[in-house]
Amino acid sequence: MWSSGGVSDEDRLSRAQAKTIVGRVFKMAAPFRKTMWMAFACVCVTTVCALAGPVLVKHGIDAGIRANDVGELNLSVAIYLLVAFLAYVFGRMQFLYLNRTGESFLRVLRLAVFRQMQRQSMAFYDRNKAGVLVARMTADIESMAELVQWGLLQFIAAGMLLVFAFFVLLTLSWQLTIVALLVMPLLIAASIKFQHDSNKAYLMVRERVGANLSALQEGITTVRVIQAYAQEKETIEKFTKSNRELFQSHERSVRISTWYFALIEFGGVFASALMIGIGGWLVHRGDVTLGTVVAFTLLLSSLFDPVQQLSQLYNTVQSAGAALNKLFQILDAKPEVDEHPAAVMLPEAGELRVDGVTFNYAAAVNPALNNVSITVVVGEKLALVGPTGAGKSTLAKLMARLYDPQSGVVSYGGVNLTMATMDSLRKRIVVVPQEGFLFNGTIRDNLRIARSDATDEQIDAAVAAIGATEHFATLPDGLDTEVRERGSRLSAGERQLVALARAALVDPRVLVLDEATSNLDPGTEAEVEQALERLMSGRTVIVVAHRLSTVQRADHIAVIDAAGIAEYGTHEQLVALNGRYGALAAAWQKSQIVN
Amino acid sequence: MSTIETDSEVATRLEFEQEQRSEGWKLLRAMLKVQRRNLLIGGLIGILWASFKVMVPQMTKYAINDGIEKDGPLLRWAVIIGLLGVLTGVLSGMRRYVAFRESRWAETLFRERLFRHVIGLHVGYHDTAQTGQLMSRASSDLMQIQGFIVMIPITLSNVLQIFAVTAILFITDPVLAVVALIPLPFVNLSARRFSHRIHPASIAVQAEQAQLANVVEESVSGIRVIKGFGAEQVQFEKLEREADDILRESMKAARIRSSFLPAIDVLPALGLVAVLGVGGHRVLNGQLSIGDLVAFNVYLTLLIWPLRNIGMIVALGQRAAAALVRINEVLETESEITDPAKPQSLPTGGSQTLGAVKFDHVQFGYNPSFPVLSNFNLSIAAGESIAIVGATGSGKSTIARLLLRFYDTNVGHVFLDGVDVRKLRLRELRQQIGVVFEETVLFNDSVANNIGFARPGASQQDLERAAKLAGAHDFILQLPNGYQTIIGERGFSLSGGQRQRIAIARAIIADPRVLVLDDATSAVDPSKESEIRDAMRTVMSGRTTIVIAHRPGTIALADRVVFLDGGTIAAIGKHEELVSSNERYREVLASMEHNAEEES
Ligand SMILES: Nc1ncnc2c1ncn2[C@@H]1O[C@H](COP(=O)(O)OP(=O)(O)O)[C@@H](O)[C@H]1O
Numbered sequence A: 001m002w003s004s005g006g007v008s009d010e011d012r013l014s015r016a017q018a019k020t021i022v023g024r025v026f027k028m029a030a031p032f033r034k035t036m037w038m039a040f041a042c043v044c045v046t047t048v049c050a051l052a053g054p055v056l057v058k059h060g061i062d063a064g065i066r067a068n069d070v071g072e073l074n075l076s077v078a079i080y081l082l083v084a085f086l087a088y089v090f091g092r093m094q095f096l097y098l099n100r101t102g103e104s105f106l107r108v109l110r111l112a113v114f115r116q117m118q119r120q121s122m123a124f125y126d127r128n129k130a131g132v133l134v135a136r137m138t139a140d141i142e143s144m145a146e147l148v149q150w151g152l153l154q155f156i157a158a159g160m161l162l163v164f165a166f167f168v169l170l171t172l173s174w175q176l177t178i179v180a181l182l183v184m185p186l187l188i189a190a191s192i193k194f195q196h197d198s199n200k201a202y203l204m205v206r207e208r209v210g211a212n213l214s215a216l217q218e219g220i221t222t223v224r225v226i227q228a229y230a231q232e233k234e235t236i237e238k239f240t241k242s243n244r245e246l247f248q249s250h251e252r253s254v255r256i257s258t259w260y261f262a263l264i265e266f267g268g269v270f271a272s273a274l275m276i277g278i279g280g281w282l283v284h285r286g287d288v289t290l291g292t293v294v295a296f297t298l299l300l301s302s303l304f305d306p307v308q309q310l311s312q313l314y315n316t317v318q319s320a321g322a323a324l325n326k327l328f329q330i331l332d333a334k335p336e337v338d339e340h341p342a343a344v345m346l347p348e349a350g351e352l353r354v355d356g357v358t359f360n361y362a363a364a365v366n367p368a369l370n371n372v373s374i375t376v377v378v379g380e381k382l383a384l385v386g387p388t389g390a391g392k393s394t395l396a397k398l399m400a401r402l403y404d405p406q407s408g409v410v411s412y413g414g415v416n417l418t419m420a421t422m423d424s425l426r427k428r429i430v431v432v433p434q435e436g437f438l439f440n441g442t443i444r445d446n447l448r449i450a451r452s453d454a455t456d457e458q459i460d461a462a463v464a465a466i467g468a469t470e471h472f473a474t475l476p477d478g479l480d481t482e483v484r485e486r487g488s489r490l491s492a493g494e495r496q497l498v499a500l501a502r503a504a505l506v507d508p509r510v511l512v513l514d515e516a517t518s519n520l521d522p523g524t525e526a527e528v529e530q531a532l533e534r535l536m537s538g539r540t541v542i543v544v545a546h547r548l549s550t551v552q553r554a555d556h557i558a559v560i561d562a563a564g565i566a567e568y569g570t571h572e573q574l575v576a577l578n579g580r581y582g583a584l585a586a587a588w589q590k591s592q593i594v595n
Numbered sequence B: 001m002s003t004i005e006t007d008s009e010v011a012t013r014l015e016f017e018q019e020q021r022s023e024g025w026k027l028l029r030a031m032l033k034v035q036r037r038n039l040l041i042g043g044l045i046g047i048l049w050a051s052f053k054v055m056v057p058q059m060t061k062y063a064i065n066d067g068i069e070k071d072g073p074l075l076r077w078a079v080i081i082g083l084l085g086v087l088t089g090v091l092s093g094m095r096r097y098v099a100f101r102e103s104r105w106a107e108t109l110f111r112e113r114l115f116r117h118v119i120g121l122h123v124g125y126h127d128t129a130q131t132g133q134l135m136s137r138a139s140s141d142l143m144q145i146q147g148f149i150v151m152i153p154i155t156l157s158n159v160l161q162i163f164a165v166t167a168i169l170f171i172t173d174p175v176l177a178v179v180a181l182i183p184l185p186f187v188n189l190s191a192r193r194f195s196h197r198i199h200p201a202s203i204a205v206q207a208e209q210a211q212l213a214n215v216v217e218e219s220v221s222g223i224r225v226i227k228g229f230g231a232e233q234v235q236f237e238k239l240e241r242e243a244d245d246i247l248r249e250s251m252k253a254a255r256i257r258s259s260f261l262p263a264i265d266v267l268p269a270l271g272l273v274a275v276l277g278v279g280g281h282r283v284l285n286g287q288l289s290i291g292d293l294v295a296f297n298v299y300l301t302l303l304i305w306p307l308r309n310i311g312m313i314v315a316l317g318q319r320a321a322a323a324l325v326r327i328n329e330v331l332e333t334e335s336e337i338t339d340p341a342k343p344q345s346l347p348t349g350g351s352q353t354l355g356a357v358k359f360d361h362v363q364f365g366y367n368p369s370f371p372v373l374s375n376f377n378l379s380i381a382a383g384e385s386i387a388i389v390g391a392t393g394s395g396k397s398t399i400a401r402l403l404l405r406f407y408d409t410n411v412g413h414v415f416l417d418g419v420d421v422r423k424l425r426l427r428e429l430r431q432q433i434g435v436v437f438e439e440t441v442l443f444n445d446s447v448a449n450n451i452g453f454a455r456p457g458a459s460q461q462d463l464e465r466a467a468k469l470a471g472a473h474d475f476i477l478q479l480p481n482g483y484q485t486i487i488g489e490r491g492f493s494l495s496g497g498q499r500q501r502i503a504i505a506r507a508i509i510a511d512p513r514v515l516v517l518d519d520a521t522s523a524v525d526p527s528k529e530s531e532i533r534d535a536m537r538t539v540m541s542g543r544t545t546i547v548i549a550h551r552p553g554t555i556a557l558a559d560r561v562v563f564l565d566g567g568t569i570a571a572i573g574k575h576e577e578l579v580s581s582n583e584r585y586r587e588v589l590a591s592m593e594h595n596a597e598e599e600s
């Protein structure tokens, strides 16, 4: 088949970029540099072997057959056999070494990019769409696999073959070399044009394949609406249109390759014709031997094939370069929230203080928090309430250092969180996000997210601590139940229980909770509520509250609005104040009565 | 997201494929029959090409023997070879074009057939079918078939080329021919075995890549959990495992390549060695000319590619056959809900209102042994509006689905204007019923096309009228491109309430006899809902409407309330009556309201 990569103009690398990228690739490949050189050596040997064949045939004909020297002929045959054997042995080694180099490089790249992605702070994830990040780690890296498996080998081999073949031809006969090169300009011009056109055609095909797949997927996923409105015919017509467009783009790219390969085929035979015509004339003049002409006709392909291969691989290499460039951008991104070199352990217990904190999301115009101060003493339960978008969750996230404030200080036990070791921070202060997010694996695996070294007993204890032992025991494999993709095997309530058990496993001093708002059936609801209750007891808790019951249990309530902390006090105090909280509590009360 | 296969699943799948191959070959043959003509043309071109191609070395031989060795007309030979170059060039281009065009065309038509079929399959099928599976039928499986078809003309010319070359070699010098050809069958054999072995290996690599993709995906979407617990290391170790797996499987594949490809490359060289050795001696003994020796060399190189290709096409064919079996499975599935053989038509009553709905002793369960509805009887007069209230899972949405004939009842009948829905053409029935589904599904398209979905080509006025009635017009004007704004998954993202209002407009514009609103305003802000409610009154007046709702304000829009409990109608009446008389009704309403509060 022909070129499989493609690169759009904006992705195309400049010469300087290409240079840095090659440099960095070599640096990353340092651990397996030896394998790399071995691979290179093997490629050299096999290339030489490929060229030696025709030269030996020439020698056999000229020095053996035409000179009537059986010894020379036999020698040529023997050497040829040896060369074939070497070509085989080194061919195998070259595959293994090259693949090992390439695949090891991809592995290192995968690990490095992923590690760096994980180090990034939340702000990075706000900026970059999840789909794009996943694509970096999968499609972009996989796009290089092809290159690694055979492309690189071909690229190097083709380049070397071209250079070697040229020198071999030159030493055999400069006159015939000129003849051989007569067709080259045509070949090179055609290859360059083909490389350019096929790149464009490829991008077009890729775009239309994407559109076609989306149309396909949309059709399948929206089939109920399509049928409900009896729009099958219209939808099929629309799909057919996109499908035909895809066909047209395929057809176009086939046409491009059609004339190119026709030209290549013609060029090859035409060059032989020239070789026979001019070469024969030179033989008559006694300038070259017949054997040389024969060797040249055999070697012509060693000159032409590489040009063709190089031009086709060019696109693949370019797109790999573009992919690498994007990956290196991730590797270069500095995490905003990172451990300070002189970081210290957080003290066991201490009050959590927010002092004059201002925070602005990168994308936002107005700060989400403006000069906010609040203190939570040891064992206190603070509820944050207020309208959507007021900044409750933001404040909670800052208290766990998921972001760093632009100004002001968040401290625990007197230590600025920015000066704390990440490890101690995550042990003391734990955020339990709204919905229980589950990873592939068993429930146990999911709990170990919180503490990777937890023993089975510790896990059982954590589940017991939130009173969920019985519930999970009813599942087919208990805690070893596979939760399937995103925990689809479990109910929403069960997922929340897992989230709470995770927190229990860490056994932190401070819990930051964003109260779940999803609706559960009343039975599970009560269970989750109880688990939460158990988890909160004896800890400092900051909870973003959506329920009256939660707020009533809190020691203090902070009402957050756009201006910052609007009201602060106990439930009774705030009700008495009859301000914003008063109104909110009244509304809650009303819906409770309906209950 | 593609479905992930574990290693053992891959193994069983490959086994399964093996079993189904014979069936696949049969299907493949049937399919090729349809394209016979063009493929034959392609093959013919290929055969012509091969004939000329084979002549090149022959001419080279004459040129050497006659032109160079004997001072003959050198120029003439050179010109002949050059002309052959033109012919082979043009023919190889044509062969390539026909092969690719034909294979792409087959793929294109097949995909259309598949899409048409899948879109027409009953909803029950789609309940259990996985999107990813259907997608791979229409993409990767079709690719396998395309990859096979494209090889057919080339294979035909390859076969000819092999026969012709072999014949020429034997005519020139049978002894040398035997010696030179000995290594070549091994090229074919190796190519065949290679194709067989590399396929499962690359599938294994893909499976590992998919597993890694999964880890990445969950790590990115679950980043808050990971950051919250400092679980970066845990995820990193998972990823490292998968990266190691990929490396391992890739190296397995590399080992397979390394044990076949260099051999395939080198084997022909053995033939060349034999030609030089044995042939050289024969020239020295005067049994062969030098020109023949050179021609032998060239001919042998002409055999390499055809032998390789033919080796691979067997494996390609087997893969295509397996893919075809999977595709055929879908195509053979027949829709359980189809147009009746002798369709009746709906009454078109001049001045009188239409849209009477009747459920008559209906029993239905998605699994017939567990009925969701049983002995369900409900008559709705034309133009009447009723509200259906019931706990989650009580079967409210099921009622709408039965009316649309997404499913057929197990027992009993559903009538629209006195005609059993099973006696109506699906298109006619469904055009008269506008449903706003519980889960709002919008298309990746402009707002205008989304609203006008049921009536392509609706005027801007109609669109705006529907949007106004659904309370959507104002916010649509606020969108970056107004009615032309692209929405949906990949377009501008709307809030849940906004999406619902567009879905309502979509139902309104169809101007159906029966309008079903399945919790259609659940995500709409209560303040906005009252606005919509006023508009809804206009839409509902004179039109049969079924409203599934739990907010008292919305329920109040209906003339009657049907309270669904335990799979059947527990009570019917006015909202106030039910609230005061039915304790269970109060309970259900309260619990649903409570859930909804928490959602907002
Ligand atoms: N990741 C984010 N990137 C940019 N803006 C955000 C992000 N998260 C929240 N915001 C904005 O910050 C403000 C406060 O949000 P949040 O703290 O989530 O409020 P609350 O929890 O009170 O509903 C809102 O205007 C919201 O849109």
Ligand SMILES: Nc1ncnc2c1ncn2[C@@H]1O[C@H](COP(=O)(O)OP(=O)(O)O)[C@@H](O)[C@H]1O
Pocket (backbone or CB within 6 Å): B127, B366, B367, B372, B390, B391, B392, B393, B394, B395, B396, B397, B398, B399
């Ligand atoms: N496609 C389906 N396949 C199998 N069971 C279903 C399907 N859709 C709904 N059900 C089940 O049928 C029952 C009624 O569902 P539904 O009509 O959606 O209830 P409601 O709309 O009142 O919440 C529920 O128990 C639900 O789980």
Ligand SMILES: [Mg+2]
Pocket (backbone or CB within 6 Å): B208, B211, B241, B242, B245
């Ligand atoms: Mg794995």
Ligand SMILES: [Mg+2]
Pocket (backbone or CB within 6 Å): B393, B396, B397, B398, B438, B518
């Ligand atoms: Mg429902």
